[in-house]
Amino acid sequence: MVYTNIFYVLASVLFILGIKKLSHPRTARNGNMIAFIGMMIAIVATLIAKHEIEIDFQLIAIGIVVGIIIGATFAIKVQMTQMPQMVAIFNGFGGGASALVAAAEFLKTGEITTFTLGTIVLSIFVGTLTFTGSFIAFGKLQGFISGQPIVFPGQQVFNGLMAVALLIVGFYLVQMPGEINYFYAVVVISAIMGITLTIPIGGADMPVVISLLNSYSGVAAAATGFVLMNNGLIISGALVGASGLILTNIMCKGMNRSLANVIFGAVGLVQESTGDSTTKQIAVKSYSTEEAAMIFDAAEKVIVVPGYGLAVAQAQHAVREVAEFLEGKGKQVLYAIHPVAGR
Structure with a gap:
């Protein structure tokens, strides 16, 4: 040992x-x-x-x-532009694996302590929620599900009632582990909460949700580590949970959103503006190669704003060559990268 x-x-x-x-x-x-x-x-x-x-x-x-x-x-x-979907699937499988291991420990014969039962309930809850939530995120990013926020009246109240029901059922499961129906109820409620907490989030905000679900998968793994009394699983799960939560917080700050909005499924809902706002119409002007060369030659500072088109065209190497050429001419080259989409 x-x-x-x-x-x-x-x-x-x-x-x-x-x-x-x-x-x-x-x-x-x-x-x-x-x-x-x-x-x-x-x-x-x-x-x-x-x-x-x-x-x-x-x-x-x-x-x-x-x-x-x-x-x-x-x-x-899988293409590089589909990496968010890939990560969402990995998160889902990680959470699902943790839930399955915890379920296997619960269903096997033998005496189970109250502490172990509590960690089993936590692992099943977080793991199952991560599994269903991650596949909803995957579906939104892949286009299988509408990328628009999916809401219904009383949604947050429903989520709150589900959370209360989970606490009650989880408590009874710890007290009466022989009642298998409580176990099934925990699984079903957790799966439903994973769906209802993710569907109101818009597709554009999915990277933040995926990062949060990554953190959840780490928490599920750590809880499973306590179930199995496996120190390695506890440490690795804690690392994933902490790093995922830190990344989520950084991404939220970059998007001027609060972490609470992500956790409670408010990301993606349009907030009414309280201040005066004006819309400025700007016409997009195209340039020929010669005109672009003249602009580059006269510029002292160049800012590159990479977007989806650059990723699809695999143009990062061409951009690097242009940047190195401009730097050789004494120009300053900077990159404006969106804190979420740019990653």
């Missing part, structure tokens, strides 16, 4: 280093590899720690192979 915890600490250090390196494009690829190595160490340490338990390694191997094939296929085929 001591050696296992040492491996978990090593894996956690690698996770932290990986997240740190992900903060810059130049080191992001190395950061991803470092985090991958940390995860491999954690998996091996867990399997070694469970050597006294009869483990079906064939089943584990099948799961790993299937996961590698599916993951590699998506990684190769």
Whole structure:
């Protein structure tokens, strides 16, 4: 057990280093590899720690192979412009996996402590909510569901009643774990809340929601770690939960939105303006190549505003070449990147 915890600490250090390196494009690829190595160490340490338990390694191997094939296929085929959808799916699978593990621990025979029952309820709630919410986010981004906010009268009241019902049912499940209907009720209520908390959010705000759901998937993993008494899972889940929440807060500030609006599903709802506003019509003027060259030649400072068209055209290399050419001419080149969409 001591050696296992040492491996978990090593894996956690690698996770932290990986997240740190992900903060810059130049080191992001190395950061991803470092985090991958940390995860491999954690998996091996867990399997070694469970050597006294009869483990079906064939089943584990099948799961790993299937996961590698599916993951590699998506990684190769999915376009960079579809990464938000990809992340949403990953978040959903992560939350779903945590909920399934917690459910398996609940359904297996044996005595379960009150603390473990409480963490099982938390893991199932957050994991299931993350699963359904993430797939709603995926559907909105992919166009399967309307990107407009979907609202109905009394929606927030309904969400509040669902939350109260979840607390009551969860309490009874902890007190009377033999009543399987309470378990099913927790799953159903959590799934419904994942849907109703996500549908009122507009498609343009989905990146913020995906970041928040990423944080939720970390919380679900950490709760599952308490269920399994697995220190590695607790640490890694806490890291994902904290980093996702920090990123969500940064994105909210960049969009002049509050984090409370995201949590309670108010993002995307149009607020009436209280001040006077004026609309200024500006005509878009096109330039020929020669005119653009003259403008660049006369300019001292150039600001590049990357958008969706640049991403679709894969024009980042051409932009870099132009920027390097202009810098060679003594021009100052800056980039205006939207805090959410620009990422």
